Amino acid sequence: MRNRIVTLAMLAATLATSMFAVPLALFAAHYYRSQQSAELERVADAAAVNVAADLFHGRFAGDLPRGPLGTQLAIYGAGGRLRGGQGPDTADPVVTATLADNTVHYDRDRDQLLAAVPVAEGAHAAYAIRATTSAAEVYRRIDLTWVLMIALGALVLLVTWQLARWQARRVARPLEHLFAAAGTLGDSDFRVRAPPSGIPEIDAVSTALNRTAVRIGDLIDRERTITASASHQLRTPLTGLRLGLEAALDSPSPDHRQAITDAIATTERLDHTIDDLIALARGTTHASAPLDLDTLLGEITETWRHLLAESGRDVRIRTDPDLPRSPASAAAVRQILAVLIDNATRHGTGTVTVYARDASAALAIDVSDEGALRSDQTDPFCRGPASGHGIGLPLARNIAESEGGRLYLRSRTPTTFTLFVPSSPQASSPTQQDEDPASCSSSGRRGGARKEEPAP
The missing domain is CATH 3.30.450 (Beta-Lactamase)
Structure with missing residues (x-):
């Protein structure tokens, strides 16, 4: 070129x-x-x-x-x-x-x-x-005049040659960078970015390529994260299905119709969970209709009541009247609440409470239990065995942020996590000082101390 x-x-x-x-x-x-x-x-x-x-x-x-x-x-x-x-x-x-x-x-x-x-x-x-x-x-x-004119023409051509080489480098270099960036993007390195060149037309292409790299990188990271977390999300309904079938086998009654009905219901919920995970992985969860919170909370009650009852615990649902409507997808909210309730089931004690309330510019959903998270325990949103919470909570936070919301640890005693989702497409979730997922210190805190909010 x-x-x-x-x-x-x-x-x-x-x-x-x-x-x-x-x-x-x-x-x-x-x-x-x-x-x-x-x-x-x-x-x-x-x-x-x-x-x-x-x-x-x-x-x-x-x-x-x-x-x-x-x-x-x-x-x-x-x-x-x-x-x-x-x-x-x-x-x-x-x-x-x-x-x-x-x-x-x-x-x-x-x-x-x-x-x-x-x-x-x-x-x-x-x-x-x-x-x-x-x-x-x-x-x-x-002849002298012609010689001078030829020399001047040669000088003009020499200057033109130098300017042409400079302009060729100026035009070709960003195109070469674009070519290299496109090749790197094709090799699955989505961190690549094409630098600005100062040429508006080429910069427009660079911006489009950078935006595409970010979008593809986000989709791939999202799919990889959720794929890696699929076993975590599917374990709970599978466990419930297994417990129900085992209980039916141990029952002296020869009529297993109720157990089969419960198993079918569990497989349906499992099928919904698989659909949710696929939608979340592909980034297609944004709903066109408002979130049906009552139906969603009813599903959660039916799913978790039996599992908690096995350990002598219960799940309680509370909602304030006149809750704001939210454009968040049911699949995203369902999976986030599933992670939070599963976390309370595994690491908490007592009754698990799900409380939906109006938080001014957002719909807030608190998930709490009667246990306590020690102040010296690492940040629960950090991946790794040191936190004791696996990959569920980091995944839930990523899903919440992809929906324009926030998920943070509201209180350590009793352990309470709060999910904020916007109440309208224009509204943004309130700013909170929460545990930083990128700061996995031994204390689980970020720099200064944070005042704990009381549980609802």
Whole structure:
């Protein structure tokens, strides 16, 4: 590409220089010859003035005034005979034409320049003054001018070549960066970014490529994270299904219809969970209809009541009246609440409470139990065995943020997690000082201390 840009620039500059220089060179040659002819005419006129009186009074002795260096003067009579000076013995065609029509005539060739000026007597030319000079000086000036023009043209082409190379680098380098970035993106490195070039058209392409890289990277990371977390999300309904079937086998009653019905219901919920995970992985969870919170909370109650009852615990649902409507997807909220309740089931004690309330610019859902999270325990949103919470809570936070919401640890005693989802597409979730998921210190805190909010 660089070579093509330089070649086109040089062709354009050569064509433009030629179209300008060739006519100018011809005009310069014509100008120098015309200037020299005019100088010869002036010399011949001066000589005619000096000898005119002697010619017409019969006192001319054949002597003509000396002209400039290199100029020869000659005078011819009306019959074409040489009367004085330096020239051929008989008039040449230029002198003959001057004597015939009483006007100035010129002749130019490679060797000399000639001008014939009439000396009139009345309306007719009685004599003619012939002035000649060597054409070498004229052509020397023409050649010098042409050499200077060629040198100037070469300088222009050299400057054009340098500018073309600079412009080719300026245009080609960002395109090469774009090519390299596209190749890196094709190799699944979605961190690649095309740098700005200062060229609006190329920068527009770079911006589109960077935006595409971010979008694809987010989708791939989301899919990988949720795929890795699928076993965590599917374990709970599978456990409930297994417990129900085991209880049916241990029952002395031969009628297993209720167990089969419960198993079918559990498989349906499992199917919904799989659909939710696929939608979350593909980033297609954004709903067109508002969140049906009552139905969602009913599903959660039915799903978790039996599992908690196995350990002598219960789940309690509380909702405030006139809750704001939220555009958050049911799949995202269902999976987040499933992670929070599963976390309370595994690591908490006592009754698990789900409390939906109005938080001004957002819908808030608190999930709490009667246990306590020690202050020296690591941040529960950090992945890894040190936190004791696996990958469920980090996944839940990522899903919440993808829906435009927030998930944070509201209270350590009793352990309470709060999910904020926006109540309208324009509203943003309130700013909270929560546990930072990127800061996995031994205390699980970020820099300064945070005041714990009371549980609902």
